[in-house]
Amino acid sequence: MGVQMYNTLTKQKETFRPIEEGKVNMYVCGPTVYNYIHIGNARPAVVFDMIRRYLIYRGYDVQYVTNFTDVDDKIINAAQEAGEDVFALAEKFIDKFFEDTSALGVKRADIHPRVTETMDDIIAFIEALIEKGYAYESGGDVYFKTKSFPDYGKLSGQSTDDLQAGARIEVGEQKQDPLDFSLWKRAKEDEVSWDSPWGYGRPGWHIECSAMVKKYLGDTIDIHAGGQDLAFPHHENEVAQSEALTGQQMANYWLHNGYIQIDNEKMSKSLGNFVLVNELIREHDPQVIRFFILQAHYRHPLNFNSELVEASGAGLSRIRNFLENVRHRHRTSADFADGTEWLKKIQTFKGRFIHEMDDDFNSANAITVLFDFVKEGNLYLQEPHTSKEVLQEVMNTFEEWGEVLGLSFFAEEELLSEDIEDYIEQRVKAREHKNFQEADRIRDLLKEKGIVLEDTPQGTRWKRVSSL
């Protein structure tokens, strides 16, 4: 059956068929870099990173491109307010983007093109559209002639007639039709601008993605993704521009993630409920935030607040505890038992994981498979004899799943300092002599140092508790 994904274009789940066997070209709309990213920006970054990782896991050679909109009204305004240089401000928030997303386990794209570095291609793209009669210059602006593209609306399910009703022409715009949208905007006084056949100006809102997709991935790509709100007008306009120019379908599969809501409302400046990732990761383990995001299906709306994240963290701890305990058992016990049955069972779990992920990247259900595994695995750990091979395979499996989900389930291998080793040794002796008062004293003392001790039939194990 293979990987199934919900395609916004056809409004149904489809079996994924790449253009070229074994390869995937994937483009995800990136942020406008005028501020720190918020949790709403984090969701597409995380879920499409997960999808990318999964496709790689499934054997595809994935070429993944995410852009930065590094020149735009919002950036210009933000720079003005801060009294900073436009380019310096963009540069700064690109750095911050990488900082925040990598904390969330998001890998870098293969290519991160920027508008300012794609200017020639954008201008050439617009010129070609004018030549073909799909666009026109008007007072230094260039507009796309929406009605000249018959399929307009096919992605978002809007009809030009319906759109016509609500459309308006902004003051100062010189469109022939209210539905036309801008490809090139004439520069205002003292604004950053680039030279073009239509005078100084900068690209409109949607053209960058069309130009970048074409430049880096080709006329038709496999997957184009972004937030639900981008479907219209952004992606619709991209389709119009690209397909008008090339005559080819722009992308075979369109994926859109659902919104994150704060207390069931959209994040917005007016409501003042923006949650910046930057601030969030000071209060929560970023891995927990990622885990929280992946515990919901990527297309569904997801409500967000601190309590929910913490509840999620307890779940992640369960998995981590299990693996720490597996590791301890692996270190401390000999290889007695026959592992054949369990090795088979692990394969079954792996199959279930793939089955769930194949179904439109259902990471929520995939994580359920992990919990089911943990449940059975904990029972295994209680058996008097375990197989070292099985324990190793359990760790390998979670390592593999962790790589797909972008989660690290294992604490860093760590050696304790000698004095703490000594304490643990002393406590073992104290317990042997039934001096429980002393044993408890040492346990409390280490707990204050962030080391929690747990006594098992295989000896005392320790773990470090997170400071977060």
Next chain:
RNA sequence: GGCGGCAUAGCCAAGUGGUAAGGCAGGGGUCUGCAAAACCCUUACGCCCCGGUUCAAAUCCGGGUGCCGCCUCCA
């Protein structure tokens, strides 16, 4: 007005025709010197409401209600 999404236990969240996954929180128990971790039992006679189709519906159809979003920059 047009387009779309959502509604499942105290909370989060799967499930899209076969008799309600999983996590968190709560309660009870087992194990333990005591803990911790873990395990066992327990928490929706019912999936927003009303009709209908079916041997069978949370799942399909019709009608309602509520919430959220897009249509303007927005992930």
